[in-house]
Amino acid sequence: MDNVDKQILLALQDQARLSMTELGKMVGLSQPAVTERVRRLEDRGIIEQYRMVVSPEKINKHSIAYLLFNTKDCDKFIAFCEDHPDVLECHRISGEYNYLLKVVSDSTRSLEAFINASTKHGFSTTLIVLSSPIERKKLIPTISE
Incomplete structure (x- = not known):
């Protein structure tokens, strides 16, 4: 490159x-x-895909949260996350929790409903986003010749 x-x-x-x-x-x-x-x-797989960015607020998604989640049944939990429309991202992580989710919902009430539905898979800690001063930054490639 x-x-x-x-x-x-x-x-x-x-x-x-x-x-x-x-x-x-x-x-x-x-x-x-x-x-x-x-x-x-x-x-070469450096460009994986092209996407557009949708404004959550413009489509009435006013509540953004990250959930640290611990589950013992990873397969069922992943299937639950894949099926739930409010889950935008799911990352396997190390430490006390084994997943990090990004959840975007209509309101804190619908976020609460998601959390309640997820408890059958384990336990979580919820971090509600108040603002996003740095939302997306570019990945800057390292030049190798």
């Missing part, structure tokens, strides 16, 4: 809908050259 690849990755993290022509202009390459570079980054 060189500096041009790094510039491509940083630009696409800001705006994944850039045309290859626009992206090429930003990094100083022709459209075919930048298209080939992006394809190679995809083939």
